[in-house]
């Protein structure tokens with residue numbers, strides 16, 4: 612099918628820095644919306660994918676799945692959006708739409724879900740490319756509406772960091788007086804604190820970093836526990852209904868399981884892979900405690916979250932960067948030196 616060449620930033624191998632490249636965007640089909648990208652958030656998954664940490668990357672890759680922009684063109688059959696609308700795209704751009712998960716608004720668990728990058732664009736018969744680019748073309752069913760009262764750049768991280776923590780908070784029925792803990796204060800962690808706080812929960816942050824205590828409290832945590840301090844860890848044994856663990860690398864989950872209350876659940880969203888050390892089953896059996904996982908969120912749930920953020924005036928705490936600084940940003944992210952999400956101003960690519 613017809614396509615057009617646009618500028619993007621990506622990499623052709625795991626070892627190379629990201630640099631400017633050209634990619635093809637399909638012409639709009641009857642159900643498509645073309646979006647001029649204003650801002651794109653930088654997720655730790657972008658770094659994992661660019662560097663093939665998960666062993667599944669096909670190159671070249673153009674990362675980016677926290678996209679905000681305006682509609683510049685619509686297909687003949689588009690009914691939800693018009694030219695000029697402020698819209699967003701998250702981690703998903705398509706799914707089969709007929710399986711049980713799709714019917715239940717759980718497109719993220721569809722066996723044929725199409726990622727915003729690293730997926731398969733059936734129209735172009737080529738890989739999908741993400742938001743580190745001038746434009747993107749997406750089926751209107753996978754496009755989201757952005758509340759007008761919120762800062763455009765600040766809302767971008769809601770599309771991944773926000774929904775990835777919101778979905779388990781809702782699934783495990785967090786509400787007023789729930790006791791929630793968040794492990795790791797980065798992009799996902801800071802959104803988890805804000806969202807759990809807005810839902811009325813009592814929120815605890817587990818962090819390795821004593822220099823983040825003040826920020827954790829300012830973001831909405833009621834207390835911060837330094838995870839390397841045994842006395843502090845002992846003070847919260849048997850305490851939490853839900854723990855959201857956002858740490859990106861293999862780490863010991865066992866010390867956290869004992870801090871769950873009876874029937875509590877530790878939800879891993881950060882690390883993808885075999886655990887090291889292994890789980891000790893004793894605290895799970897002795898307290899009917901669970902360890903679970905969760906992947907992003909569905910389209911309807913993401914729209915619900917955007918609307919919730921509009922109502923409660925919630926955005927991400929961000930540092931705006933130029934696309935030319937993306938490689939430096941990745942290095943800073945590896946050192947946990949982000950307060951608390953980088954967002955790329957895509958004007959820097961168009962200049």
Ligand SMILES: NC(=O)c1ccc[n+]([C@@H]2O[C@H](COP(=O)([O-])OP(=O)(O)OC[C@H]3O[C@@H](n4cnc5c(N)ncnc54)[C@H](OP(=O)(O)O)[C@@H]3O)[C@@H](O)[C@H]2O)c1
Nearest residue numbers: 655656775795796797798799818819820859880881906907
């Ligand atoms: N499940 C999903 O659907 C989904 C969606 C999006 C992202 N993810 C994944 O979630 C993870 C977090 O993403 P992010 O963008 O929030 O990353 P991030 O901004 O880099 O934050 C991660 C935080 O984890 C802590 N941390 C980092 N390395 C650690 C280590 N080796 N041991 C213990 N703690 C460590 C740090 O917090 P402290 O300094 O406070 O300890 C850090 O700020 C990534 O692996 C990403 O791929 C999953």
Ligand SMILES: [Zn+2]
Nearest residue numbers: 654656771772
């Ligand atoms: Zn992400």
Ligand SMILES: [Zn+2]
Nearest residue numbers: 707710713721
């Ligand atoms: Zn499906």
